[in-house]
Amino acid sequence: xxxxxxxxPSLSVQEGRISILNCDYxxxxxxxxxxxKKYPAEGPTFLISISSIxxxxxxxxxxxxxxxxxxxxxxxxVPSQPGDSAVYFCAANEGYTGNQFYFGTGTSLTVIx
Amino acid sequence: xxxxxxxxxxxxxxxxxxxSIKCEQNLGHDTMYWYKQDSKKFLKIMxxxxxxxxxxxxxxxxxxxxxxxxxAHLNLHxNSLELGDSAVYFCASSHRPAGASYNEQFxxxxxxxxxx
Numbered sequence: 001x002x003x004x005x006x007x008x009p010s011l012s013v014q015e016g017r018i019s020i021l022n023c024d025y026x027x028x029x030x031x032x033x034x035x036x037k038k039y040p041a042e043g044p045t046f047l048i049s050i051s052s053i054x055x056x057x058x059x060x061x062x063x064x065x066x067x068x069x070x071x072x073x074x075x076x077x078v079p080s081q082p083g084d085s086a087v088y089f090c091a092a093n094e095g096y097t098g099n100q101f102y103f104g105t106g107t108s109l110t111v112i113x
Numbered sequence: 114x115x116x117x118x119x120x121x122x123x124x125x126x127x128x129x130x131x132x133s134i135k136c137e138q139n140l141g142h143d144t145m146y147w148y149k150q151d152s153k154k155f156l157k158i159m160x161x162x163x164x165x166x167x168x169x170x171x172x173x174x175x176x177x178x179x180x181x182x183x184x185a186h187l188n189l190h191x192n193s194l195e196l197g198d199s200a201v202y203f204c205a206s207s208h209r210p211a212g213a214s215y216n217e218q219f220x221x222x223x224x225x226x227x228x229x
Contacts, residue, residue, distance in 0.1 A: 002155070032216075034217055036220075041222065041223070043117070043205070043222050044156075044203070044220045045220065049217060087154075100161065100169050101158065102158075103155070103156040103157070105155050105156075
């Protein structure tokens with residue numbers, strides 16, 4: 001049973017516009033969430049994270065929003081750039097009570113120049 | 114200077130063979146992982162080692178055996194390979210076990226295993 005879900009397998013956005021990638025989870029014990037970015041033929045690389053004590057974390061063009069009541073998080077990229085084209089994975093764990101990360105199936109983002 | 118490296122990058126082999134994938138990290142991390150990414154792109158944990166000790170062993174056939182000779186290495190040996198083993202296998206490492214907050218994983222480039 002998949003505890004972290006990314007229901008949009010792909011997303012296309014014009015350069016300069018906002019990209020919004022969504023992630024839903026089912027385990028209410030999750031309290032730490034991460035986004036990873038993956039280029040073809042490479043491993044995922046860490047992008048940004050958020051703890052459940054926050055509802056927003058910002059790092060440059062990347063902002064992650066967490067809605068705990070809805071068990072939903074989103075990654076906003078603004079402005080989007082062609083180099084952002086990659087697969088984005090959402091991941092979660094249970095913090096100090098858990099022992100593994102659970103990953104979504106990824107969303108492939110294409111930023112059109 | 115590669116942080117997490119895996120060899121080989123590609124592996125094509127026949128059913129029934131035994132093969133190994135090696136992983137090394139030079140980040141000084143205590144915890145290492147093996148993930149399998151299947152055809153549906155689902156990234157699923159297989160094993161996790163902390164300080165050379167096994168801490169996660171998900172429902173994986175016992176044909177898969179991880180070996181950690183030291184903290185910097187976690188190798189994956191697969192016996193009697195089957196068609197369904199074809200996937201991309203990622204090694205990863207982190208400072209602490211996954212249960213600790215503010216603790217991201219660093220991934221290797223992946224090994225694409227194809228079983229014919």
